[in-house]
Amino acid sequence: MNQDSFNKEDLIRMLNADEDDRIVLFKKSREITDLQIGNKVYLRGLIEYSNVCIKDCLYCGIRKSNKNTQRYTVSDEDVLQCARYALENNYGSIAIQAGERTDKIFISKITSLLQKIKELSNGKLGVTLSLGEQTLDTYKEWFDAGAHRYLLRIETSNRELYSKIHPDNALHSFDKRIEALQNIRKAGFQLGTGVMIGLPYQTIENLADDLLFLKAMDVDMVGMGPYIEHLETPLNEVHHLLHSRQERLDLTFKMIASLRILMKDINIVAATALQAIDKMGREKAIRYGANILMPNITPGNFRNNYKLYQDKPCTDENAADCSSCIDVRMNMIGSQIGYNEWGDSKHFKKQKQV
Ligand code: SAH
Ligand code: SF4
Numbered sequence: 001m002n003q004d005s006f007n008k009e010d011l012i013r014m015l016n017a018d019e020d021d022r023i024v025l026f027k028k029s030r031e032i033t034d035l036q037i038g039n040k041v042y043l044r045g046l047i048e049y050s051n052v053c054i055k056d057c058l059y060c061g062i063r064k065s066n067k068n069t070q071r072y073t074v075s076d077e078d079v080l081q082c083a084r085y086a087l088e089n090n091y092g093s094i095a096i097q098a099g100e101r102t103d104k105i106f107i108s109k110i111t112s113l114l115q116k117i118k119e120l121s122n123g124k125l126g127v128t129l130s131l132g133e134q135t136l137d138t139y140k141e142w143f144d145a146g147a148h149r150y151l152l153r154i155e156t157s158n159r160e161l162y163s164k165i166h167p168d169n170a171l172h173s174f175d176k177r178i179e180a181l182q183n184i185r186k187a188g189f190q191l192g193t194g195v196m197i198g199l200p201y202q203t204i205e206n207l208a209d210d211l212l213f214l215k216a217m218d219v220d221m222v223g224m225g226p227y228i229e230h231l232e233t234p235l236n237e238v239h240h241l242l243h244s245r246q247e248r249l250d251l252t253f254k255m256i257a258s259l260r261i262l263m264k265d266i267n268i269v270a271a272t273a274l275q276a277i278d279k280m281g282r283e284k285a286i287r288y289g290a291n292i293l294m295p296n297i298t299p300g301n302f303r304n305n306y307k308l309y310q311d312k313p314c315t316d317e318n319a320a321d322c323s324s325c326i327d328v329r330m331n332m333i334g335s336q337i338g339y340n341e342w343g344d345s346k347h348f349k350k351q352k353q354v
Contacts, residue, residue: 006262011208014258029257029289036264037291041335042343044095044128045086045297048306049074053099056167061230061307062099068232070305076113082297083117083125085319090339093126095294100132107138114145126342133180139187150184151192151223156199157213158206165199165235190348192221197255198248199227200240207255215262220345222259225271226252228309249277253288260289265346267292275313283333295326
């Protein structure tokens with residue numbers, strides 16, 4: 001099989017791999033990872049900045065209409081404290097994630113936080129943002145303020161499925177999502193996207209198309225993980241799940257391995273949601289081709305309110321617990337942590353050199 005010209009049938013076969021073929025798939029992806037990326041895993045200390053959100057994605061626990069969620073926004077001082085923590089613990093980068101807001105106050109707040117983070121770390125900390133769909137001007141403003149990577153998942157590349165998991169209105173438009181991805185790149189960011197795996201109605205064919213979408217978009221980084229029900233969401237009422245939780249886990253591993261074979265030099269995140277199904281989920285993802293970990297450094301008292309899905313791990317811990325736990329976990333699987341390194345996507349760097 002020519003590795004550079006996988007077609008949809010090849011990918012479907014990889015995603016349907018049985019026990020024996022699965023071993024071959026994982027071995028191949030490990031080989032490519034070792035060769036192209038190396039044995040290193042890079043850290044992005046994750047700050048779950050706020051669960052205030054203007055959107056109503058049907059799968060998400062912090063959607064606007066969920067009245068059972070207590071809303072919070074981390075104070076400036078606490079955000080800066082998290083950044084200092086990341087710096088002192090040699091994380092190299094942080095990631096700021098939140099529900100979506102597009103008002104001026106929010107936009108300026110993020111800009112000023114970015115400037116302060118750059119200042120306090122002397123430009124040492126890399127910053128990834130995951131703050132949803134914004135205008136090109138906002139993306140540019142945040143890029144100029146010092147962030148340099150942006151994660152916005154397409155969630156599913158299938159337009160029809162996208163409309164089944166989002167409300168039917170302009171705020172949740174598939175076309176706008178695509179446009180936002182293009183604007184992120186235009187603003188100068190390393191572009192990250194990804195999908196949820198095992199959504200209601202989602203077929204293996206859809207997932208193969210997702211992989212081809214990621215390749216066609218020529219993204220620099222990918223974060224994808226299993227869909228996990230949240231009891232207080234409309235999607236939980238939909239009973240068209242084609243895959244059990246265990247199958248979603250297995251499919252996520254196969255998606256990661258297949259993506260690594262398809263896009264050899266990109267950054268791939270070992271998603272936290274994996275850990276909600278399997279305690280060793282993230283470690284296995286790294287063995288099968290992922291190279292980025294996003295340890296949670298959100299102040300402990302807020303974590304319980306950033307419940308995107310049920311059984312979210314580590315909501316009762318604090319950053320220091322996470323830190324010692326990562327070291328042990330990475331040692332266990334023989335991976336090294338790229339302390340004090342930004343660990344940018346090699347894919348992005350290569351393109352820049354052309
Ligand atoms: N508001 C921003 C960032 C926060 S949500 C955004 O939407 O981009 C971050 C990610 O959490 C989403 O992209 C989605 O893929 C994931 N997510 C939300 N609900 C989930 C669920 N029930 N199961 C698994 N992942 C979920
Ligand atoms: Fe808001 Fe993101 Fe959740 Fe959608 S997925 S409701 S945009 S936090």
